[in-house]
Amino acid sequence: MTVLVEKPVSAPAASANRTLLAVHALNVSFAVGTGRHQKINHVVKNVSLELSAGRCLAIVGESGSGKSVTARTLVGLPGRNAIIEATRLEVANRNALTLSERLWRQVRGKDIGFILQDALVSLDPLRPVGKEIEEALRLHGWGNAASRRRKAIELLDSVGVPQPEMRSRQRPDELSGGLRQRALIASAIALDPALVIADEPTTALDVTVQAQVLDLLAAMKARGTGIILISHDLSVVSRLADDVAVMRGGAIVEQGPVREVLGNPQHEYTRALLDAVPSAHTKGTPLTKEGRSGIIATSDRARRVRAANAGPVLEARGLGKSYDGPDGVRRKVVHDVSFNLAAGETLGIVGESGSGKSTTAKLAPDTGEVLLDGQPWSSLSTSQRRPRRRRVTVVYQDPLSSFDPRWNAERILVDALDHRDFSTAQTRSNRVAELAGQVGLQVEHLEKHPLQLSGGQRQRLAIARALAPEPEVIVLDEAVSALDVSVQAQVLDLLTNLQAQLGLSYLFISHDLGVIHHMSDRVLVMKDGKAVEQGTADQIFNEPAHPYTQELLASLPRLEITENTTRSINA
Amino acid sequence: MSILETRETTLETDPDQASRPRRDRHIFTGLRSLGTRLLSAVGVIWAAATFTFLIQSLLPGDRATLLLNQLNGQIQERTAAELAPINEKYGFTDPLIVQYFRFLGDLATGNLGTSYQLHKPVIEVIGDQIAPTIVLTFTSLLIAWAICIVVIVGTAKRNRFFSSVASGLEALAAGLPQYWLGVILLVVFALNLGLFPVVGGTGIGGLLLPALTLGIPLAGFLGQVIRTEFESGMDQPFALTARMRGMGDTGVRLRHVLRHSVLPGITLSGWALGSLFSAAVIAESIFTRPGLGKVLVTAVNSRDLPVVCGIVILVAVIYVVANLLVDVAYTLIDPRLKTS
Structure with a gap:
């Protein structure tokens, strides 16, 4: 042949x-x-x-x-x-x-x-x-x-x-x-x-x-x-x-x-x-020149989070999820996945399409349970969960479809605020300005509609909306996957700075091993709905134990960098 | 053996093992969905039949009196003695529920009752006149599809001027009332130009104008939905890929994009087939064409309830059959629907 x-x-x-x-x-x-x-x-x-x-x-x-x-x-x-x-x-x-x-x-x-x-x-x-x-x-x-x-x-x-x-x-x-x-x-x-x-x-x-x-x-x-x-x-x-x-x-x-x-x-x-x-x-260093100057003083909350160093903010125990297929056969897409997410930490979930990583991050399993600050989360009814809903927010890959196209950026952010905390128009507009500042959006961007914003600006807006209720955990579901590499770098730097500043915990989902390695403290590798390996980022990437992780890393095309390469930021 | 082959097979499940039980399951789900569809079709017809039965029995006015008056062409009160044999014959004095089940039983054996006016079984009255109406309905549908496909393949995403003129004409055509269009066509082509007979027979010459009367507005409707799909289809990557392998513009339009764009038109056709049936009444009376339209008008005017109800049930059957055909056409055009 x-x-x-x-x-x-x-x-x-x-x-x-x-x-x-x-x-x-x-x-x-x-x-x-x-x-x-x-x-x-x-x-x-x-x-x-x-x-x-x-x-x-x-x-x-x-x-x-x-x-x-x-x-x-x-x-x-x-x-x-x-x-x-x-x-x-x-x-x-x-x-x-x-x-x-x-x-x-x-x-x-x-x-x-x-x-x-x-x-x-x-x-x-x-x-x-x-x-x-x-x-x-x-x-x-x-x-x-x-x-x-x-x-x-x-x-x-x-x-x-x-x-x-x-x-x-x-x-x-x-x-x-x-x-x-x-x-x-x-x-x-x-x-x-x-x-x-x-x-x-x-x-x-x-x-x-x-x-x-x-x-x-x-x-x-x-x-x-x-x-x-x-x-x-x-x-x-x-x-x-x-x-x-x-x-x-x-x-x-x-x-x-x-x-x-x-x-x-x-x-x-x-x-x-x-x-x-x-x-x-690039781990531990900003990806853009602007990224370095972006770190603002650490907030009180971040300091408290670090000082307390208490138990995990999010705890998943034996998550399982099944769906009915079109042929009427029930398929299990997530099997017995457990992980902890500590305060101020990033847990990367990596896997190929169909591996069940997004389903896991929905935190809504059929079996097993999710605890938030040691309190039940996934087992709550919708109405019980509502007051606590603000503590976990989500940013998706394609923010455009998650915005009302007829609203401008300001209205999108106002809508995300709890109107009991911000009861007057003045407090609301102050908070919106603060959020926009945190994610690097200009005042003129607030006037614009999602379609008029660039991909990077839209993702910043989505992050600002996720920050609005002052969450403890943000789920980032392929949040930078659709962005160009330089815009992706800006958004990743922004996320890193926000985490340092606000003491946030990230559940970071991506198929991109480079992004995962750069961002995560710890990594969970998924295949066919199962967690095949879990460990610190360096463990997973330098000494992968599971054959699948090894295969994944072997197929990753690496940028060949010769000795005379100079990384302008590190230099 | 390719170097890459071995690697792929480790990721794929062996198709010989995987496909066989899957095929059986497909046949099973296919049969089940066919069963569900047939069951819901029977449900729709049953609902239409029940509705017509209730109208027949609950409308004000005594049915026996109505029947007797129509027999003699008179309008007068009847005595109980006169009415008794009629009530006996038709069972009008039985409890409603008994009449209802008798009605359903007759319906199941194809007996729609007897026309008050023509003294013939309703099924025969309809059967005599249904052929020209069906011919007219299907010709109109074909004409509508032919017009809109020719116009869309010819103009969509081509020249900005022609495509906006064409889509403007589609909107105009969709808004034309059939009774107005019919009269205009009749005056221009039959009276003034003398190209067609004024009093239409059942031949080809008598068919064209009524079919255009119904087909042109429908072409406008179909054109509007198909054009949108067609234009977005022209921008799809698979259309670009087809060009990249050396296919010409017309080839891309006919062989790739058209098939993708007709689906909403097919859905609309299910509705159109039923609606054309009722619009045929208008066309038939403008062009003095034989057909069910005339039967329906006469029956309504003379309160010939069994005939009216028979036609209502027939229209329900046509809607149901049309929608079954739409489902079949759908899976033929988009085979993905069979599996998902």
Whole structure:
């Protein structure tokens, strides 16, 4: 059985160094609005790239940096109303500046394969994955129906999908995340394109699955395929790419071999980006420059919490939770999970999707019990719990859906206050101003509606709302997972400072091992609803005892940092 | 063997072992949900039947008098002696509960009673006239779908001008009253242009104008819900992926996005099928077309209660059947619904 699709005889090995992509001074702008109100947005500015066969070029940047638009311009699909200018734009030996839509369609899929993130929505959710691969073949007139069918199964096999015949008849929602991402890759490389563009190919995947997909891309590269990897994740880039271009605000700020750029970054932005990645190295230090100055005097409460050093503020004993499946079968999603959370401490809960970490953190088990300050919590009725509800608050991954979109930030915060404690408009507005100050929101932000705020500001607002009732415990459920790395760094610094200042306890849930290591005092590793390992962060990350923890840590792509790396903050 | 294969199998449960009991369970849950649906369908029809029975028996006025007057075309008080044989024949003097169960028993055997006016079994009265109405209803539904799919695939997310004109026309069409549209179509195409017969028969020529009368407003309704879905479908990543593999715009629209966008239209069609049935009354009278509409109007005017009730039950049956069809269409279009 072949590891990958066999190369056609016409592509000799000697062509290993041929240039697949040559871009000089590419500018992409979008016309917004019509007539007098028309505005031109410059999204990509003066970008030059080059790629030859068997190499991988990574384009790194945060959301809005123009990296995806650049990638889509390379296949002639930058979006509506795009204006493209370049002194040279050669893709797969064609002048892309003069290609008609009809000719573009011959290039796409045949000479260039494109892989998007999250195959659950990037493959047609209503069709079997085999049909999608067959479609890629059919569009370029490959074979007949029967031979396409055979080829699709072969392709699934070559990307490492077991039982390809059966899998080809299944829809994306019937496949696991890793299998459907492989099927998406199979549909993109069906005609063995010389150039593959992968736009965040592993972003939606769990870390062990991510490692498998990266291995697959590396195998393609080894066979001579040129890969353009678009990513915000520097550790993924360092694992696969040969060259890297760092983009910010539509322009490339730094470009060169991966080892040089990531190992010895010249540009300030690249350094800040590297520093912002939370990992073992960053533990106990702020991730941003601003983070250091953010620590305000420790409050009385924090001092009391530290002085008392009493028993755990939150105690979970043998939590279990079951749900009824669609087929009427009851499934246990959390089995017998116990943990303690001390005052002023952070307990990280880490695990892959479906491991039951969010269900655990809901603190509403069927069996077992949760104690808050030694008093019953989960066994209370809703009305009994209401007066104590304010002592545990939650921040979610996507705060947007937890806000009323028609309320502005100020109203959202006022709503979260207990009106018995803040009975006059004056006291309420003072408290709102205090909360906004604590999370670093400006007065003008309070006027705005959630949709008008940036991702980081929204998460700050969500944190302010969680702080409003002066809780003892905040559950942070993937609270930084949707943020760009530099914004994530700011929010993590903010959380650290708030904890020091207010003596809060965090139940910190994340799938990101780096974030967990950076934030947690102690860590709970979950798999299939069970707590497989529990211990201090350093124990878990340096001496993992359970095989699953070891596997998890092994699949984590690590940022390769050489000796000449300087961490600007520590330096 | 791929290097990666071994690793994946450790994470996946072996499908040969896992899928077999799952399949059995699917058949079981499938049968159970079919059973629930049929049961609720019977419930709806039973409720409609009970309602019509109560109307028949509780409306003011003596039914035997009504019946006798219609037989003779007179309006007068009747003596007890005159009424006795009628009451005897129809069992009007039996206790209500006995009449009710007799009614349900008759209904179960397909006996909807006898028309007061035509002296024929109701089932026969309806059976004679149902065919043209069903033809009209389904033609209208087909026309509505054809119009709105052509317009949406052609205009949605294309040219800003055309798509806003088209969605404006959809809103306008959805608001058109059928009685007005019918008259306009009749005057323009049949009287002025003479393209169609003024008095419609049951042929193709007589079918088109009434079907358009019902189909155009429905196309507007369907268009509004389908367009929204279609436009968001065009922005979905799978549509982008299809382009990335070399598919053209029309291909993406027809092969990928359309299927995703029709679901709300299918839901609406379940309602539309029943509503078209009642709207057919209007179209049939404007275009003097044979059909149930005319039967219903005559029956209501002459208080021919068994016929009115028979049609009410029939409409209930049509709603129920339409909604069962919608459920089937749903799982055919979106197979994910079968498993979830």
